[in-house]
Amino acid sequence: MREKKVGVWLVGALGSIATTVIVGALSLGRGLAEPTGMITATEAFDGLGLAPLDGLEFGGCDLRRGGLRDAARHVMRETGVLSYEILDELDEPLTGIEEDILMGTARNCGEAIERLAASPVTHDRTARQEIETVRRQFRDFKKKKSLDELVVVNLASTEPPLVLQDAHLETDAFERALDRNEPGVVKASTIYAYAAVQEGCPYINFTPSSGALIPAVIGLAGRRGVPVMGNDGKTGETLVKSALAPLFQCRNLDVLSWEGFNILGNMDGCVLDHPENKESKIKSKDQVLSKILGYPLHSRVHIHYVPSLDDQKTAWDFIHFRGFLGSKMSLQFIWQGYDSLLAAPLILDLVRLVELAKRRGEGGLMPHLASYFKAPLGVEEHRLYEQFQMLLRYAQAVRA
Ligand SMILES: NC(=O)c1ccc[n+]([C@@H]2O[C@H](COP(=O)([O-])OP(=O)(O)OC[C@H]3O[C@@H](n4cnc5c(N)ncnc54)[C@H](O)[C@@H]3O)[C@@H](O)[C@H]2O)c1
Numbered sequence: 001m002r003e004k005k006v007g008v009w010l011v012g013a014l015g016s017i018a019t020t021v022i023v024g025a026l027s028l029g030r031g032l033a034e035p036t037g038m039i040t041a042t043e044a045f046d047g048l049g050l051a052p053l054d055g056l057e058f059g060g061c062d063l064r065r066g067g068l069r070d071a072a073r074h075v076m077r078e079t080g081v082l083s084y085e086i087l088d089e090l091d092e093p094l095t096g097i098e099e100d101i102l103m104g105t106a107r108n109c110g111e112a113i114e115r116l117a118a119s120p121v122t123h124d125r126t127a128r129q130e131i132e133t134v135r136r137q138f139r140d141f142k143k144k145k146s147l148d149e150l151v152v153v154n155l156a157s158t159e160p161p162l163v164l165q166d167a168h169l170e171t172d173a174f175e176r177a178l179d180r181n182e183p184g185v186v187k188a189s190t191i192y193a194y195a196a197v198q199e200g201c202p203y204i205n206f207t208p209s210s211g212a213l214i215p216a217v218i219g220l221a222g223r224r225g226v227p228v229m230g231n232d233g234k235t236g237e238t239l240v241k242s243a244l245a246p247l248f249q250c251r252n253l254d255v256l257s258w259e260g261f262n263i264l265g266n267m268d269g270c271v272l273d274h275p276e277n278k279e280s281k282i283k284s285k286d287q288v289l290s291k292i293l294g295y296p297l298h299s300r301v302h303i304h305y306v307p308s309l310d311d312q313k314t315a316w317d318f319i320h321f322r323g324f325l326g327s328k329m330s331l332q333f334i335w336q337g338y339d340s341l342l343a344a345p346l347i348l349d350l351v352r353l354v355e356l357a358k359r360r361g362e363g364g365l366m367p368h369l370a371s372y373f374k375a376p377l378g379v380e381e382h383r384l385y386e387q388f389q390m391l392l393r394y395a396q397a398v399r400a
């Protein structure tokens with residue numbers, strides 16, 4: 001039997017993570033790298049029939065113009081990973097993928113993102129027209145590459161938060177708002193997510209942008225049997241938090257304060273330096289602790305842009321806690337990592353897992369993928385270990 005051909009459409013295709021995903025998959029497919037960091041490459045996922053990495057076809061959209069090869073060289077300069085010999089070897093496939101990176105939409109994305117766009121952002125088209133264009137891009141790509149499945153992943157810059165209105169709650173109400181062409185109801189992330197679900201494409205929101213998986217889109221995904229999941233990939237500080245916070249519970253220690261300071265230097269950091277974009281990120285990072293500990297605490301997340309750091313992110317967390325006889329003690333940790341290299345293997349995992357879910361007839365939110373997200377939709381469990389067990393149980397059930 002012919003293996004299913006799977007495509008991956010990356011929104012924000014010239015960004016650091018998207019470029020690392022593509023370079024990573026091509027390198028793995030050619031045996032030039034190891035799948036370290038990918039959970040689906042471990043024994044627990046053997047025999048599930050996951051899509052092979054060397055068969056994935058990549059395309060996508062961005063607001064900037066520029067070549068994927070230049071983007072790859074930029075990421076590699078910033079991280080020092082992969083040699084120029086390897087990049088030279090990938091030159092040909094990267095050039096091929098470049099042809100399938102089209103222009104996206106910046107609708108209601110705010111000034112920080114509009115500034116990235118190659119040409120001035122105009123508002124002469126309706127949201128419905130933009131949805132139709134994106135749907136056509138998906139269909140054309142599927143046809144061009146003879147794909148059986150296309151997974152759409154949002155890796156675009158973080159938008160300012162969407163204020164949820166009645167029109168976002170139900171698909172019919174959302175359709176009526178589109179008919180009325182109401183301004184402000186739709187952000188770019190909503191357009192991509194809605195277009196994906198309409199086309200039956202599994203969809204992942206790796207960003208904190210709340211405009212993407214609105215209830216109307218999730219509801220439609222459930223009814224149409226389309227797997228969707230988000231929000232905001234859990235790759236660094238929040239990953240450590242979700243592993244460490246249960247420790248205090250296990251010893252009945254009261255966490256009094258948890259202050260997290262993040263400094264980062266890439267374009268993501270530059271966009272997040274904008275207050276309204278930063279708000280989205282802080283919201284999704286913020287809820288983890290009180291949900292795990294079960295009580296409110298003094299906890300703040302600080303994010304600062306330090307250009308010279310490039311793709312490296314440093315998080316310093318100070319945890320103040322109280323123990324026996326009221327004694328006050330503290331724990332501090334420093335996490336240093338390359339953002340894109342932490343994120344890319346998770347995207348490859350997620351692509352394979354939502355494609356598998358679609359083949360199994362599953363639709364709507366995917367709770368077993370909670371461990372991949374800072375703010376997993378529809379899941380109250382925030383402890384990393386328990387979330388990971390949910391994923392392993394799912395893999396076991398698929399095999400059974
Ligand atoms: N790196 C991590 O560890 C991590 C973790 C969780 C979430 N994220 C989120 O993932 C996203 C991508 O991160 P990155 O480091 O690759 O950022 P990046 O700034 O390098 O790339 C984002 C890309 O998206 C493009 N873009 C912006 N708005 C767009 C739109 N409306 N349509 C199409 N393209 C658009 C930009 O031009 C840019 O090329 C960010 O939202 C970030 O907050 C990153």
